Amino acid sequence: MSERQGSGEVQREWRECADRDDVVLLDGFHALKHALRFGAEVLAVVADEPGAVRELAAGLAPDVEPEVARLVRRAPLKELLPRAHPTGVAALAVRPGREAGRAALARTPRPAPIVLLDHPRNLGNVGAVVRLAAGFGATGVVTRGDLDPWHPNVVRAGAGLHYATTVDRMELEELPAGPVYALDPEGEDIRALTLPDDALLAFGSERHGISPELRARADHLVSLPMRPQVSSYNLATSVAMTLFHWGGPAAR
Numbered sequence: 001m002s003e004r005q006g007s008g009e010v011q012r013e014w015r016e017c018a019d020r021d022d023v024v025l026l027d028g029f030h031a032l033k034h035a036l037r038f039g040a041e042v043l044a045v046v047a048d049e050p051g052a053v054r055e056l057a058a059g060l061a062p063d064v065e066p067e068v069a070r071l072v073r074r075a076p077l078k079e080l081l082p083r084a085h086p087t088g089v090a091a092l093a094v095r096p097g098r099e100a101g102r103a104a105l106a107r108t109p110r111p112a113p114i115v116l117l118d119h120p121r122n123l124g125n126v127g128a129v130v131r132l133a134a135g136f137g138a139t140g141v142v143t144r145g146d147l148d149p150w151h152p153n154v155v156r157a158g159a160g161l162h163y164a165t166t167v168d169r170m171e172l173e174e175l176p177a178g179p180v181y182a183l184d185p186e187g188e189d190i191r192a193l194t195l196p197d198d199a200l201l202a203f204g205s206e207r208h209g210i211s212p213e214l215r216a217r218a219d220h221l222v223s224l225p226m227r228p229q230v231s232s233y234n235l236a237t238s239v240a241m242t243l244f245h246w247g248g249p250a251a252r
């Protein structure tokens with residue numbers, strides 16, 4: 001998109017881009033900021049008030065301000081999106097090809113665990129897990145099941161941090177090598193364990209927990225301490241505690 005385009009042309013180009021299969025919506029400033037920081041190919045940025053978005057960038061993320069200023073175009077968000085983000089900006093970026101991601105997940109020695117979500121249902125939970133994985137420097141997040149981990153609501157909940165880690169969906173037989181630590185309230189207390197860097201840390205679905213086939217594949221069943229009569233923690237919260245126990249870059 002060029003700086004001299006009128007709003008009609010910007011809208012037309014946005015719609016053409018949005019129709020592509022390899023493009024994801026970055027809804028709001030924080031998703032755009034992280035995508036730019038972690039090397040996403042951003043194709044289009046639109047805002048009701050480009051000047052306000054440039055000011056936001058200058059105040060909150062001066063490192064990406066020049067890129068935001070170069071890319072942002074004026075267009076009415078309500079014409080392009082079902083719901084405009086409170087920060088008044090949206091962008092489209094290329095979804096990375098699977099080959100590089102799969103190679104990163106398979107690389108050995110693995111410097112940090114992979115988080116495996118077994119048939120998750122809640123898009124917000126999956127986004128929160130991507131954000132945790134990015135923050136702790138996990139190798140990636142792999143999901144099993146129908147949910148697309150690159151769904152726009154997952155990317156929104158992940159604040160664009162899909163670009164800071166690897167995110168993919170896999171079948172059981174495709175999982176990368178490594179010991180599987182399945183998190184389950186019936187398991188061995190995590191406080192007695194050291195989680196290795198090459199672990200696959202597996203978490204069950206919000207409704208049904210760890211599936212029988214993943215339980216059969218697990219090398220260890222691990223529990224998080226919990227008072228009697230409390231049934232379980234939230235999925236993303238469980239991932240947070242487990243990654244914290246593993247260590248992450250801050251502990252190195």
Ligand SMILES: C[S@@+](CC[C@H](N)C(=O)[O-])C[C@H]1O[C@@H](n2cnc3c(N)ncnc32)[C@H](O)[C@@H]1O
Pocket residue numbers: 182183184185186202203204205206207208209210222223224225226231232233234235238
């Ligand atoms: C909301 S819980 C699933 C609850 C489900 N009704 C069940 O029967 O397990 C989602 C996932 O978080 C993890 N989790 C939650 N609480 C846990 C705990 N105390 N210890 C270990 N993992 C836990 C497990 O991986 C679990 O499958």
